């Protein structure tokens with residue numbers, strides 16, 4: 001998930017600070033040109049844009065908040081239910097397998113209190129839906145999903161707030177969420193509901209939700225499709241969700257900069273899947 005930062009960037013930051021932030025960003029970024037054409041072709045075939053692809057731990061970061069693993073890149077699944085365009089809620093081909101009920105454990109490591117409280121907020125919101133999938137936060141051991149920090153300044157007028165990936169072919173959730181601890185992401189005193197809303201969104205990816213506006217990225221002020229979808233990750237419309245605009249969905253590509261939870265259509269989509 002991302003947010004616009006251009007306004008804040010112009011007003012609040014100047015001179016040496018910008019320079020140092022950018023240096024930091026450049027150091028931690030793999031240049032687009034270092035991604036092989038073969039890898040880019042696989043990413044495109046999965047239905048994602050190939051601009052600003054970055055090599056990160058676990059795979060390749062695309063669309064600024066989605067990690068595609070080697071498994072994602074090398075899986076070819078033809079789905080008969082694909083649908084392109086519109087603003088419906090979409091799921092990936094792989095979802096988390098549940099028989100009866102299933103609890104997903106979440107561990108927050110190396111992050112301050114607002115991130116821990118934000119995680120608890122996101123978990124409470126999922127658990128309040130009465131789904132077959134529940135979540136609980138653990139404080140030690142190995143979790144199904146581990147939340148950790150990264151530090152990266154803005155680029156091109158946007159800053160990445162957090163990132164995650166999609167479920168495995170074996171039906172497990174993606175196991176990692178990364179949250180940006182750069183002060184331009186959440187400010188010097190992060191708001192728990194804001195952080196919680198981003199974690200809620202990233203958990204959505206981990207359990208198989210794509211961006212509601214993946215066909216336009218309109219929440220980012222853009223009009224670009226994240227790519228044609230024919231194989232692999234998939235973008236399958238969830239029955240009962242609208243074909244019209246859905247401006248408050250928790251799975252919009254870009255943040256509103258504050259608190260955003262499930263709207264009525266999101267609840268339909270969650271209840272349908274889980």
Ligand SMILES: [Zn+2]
Nearest residue numbers: 001065211253
């Ligand atoms: Zn996202």
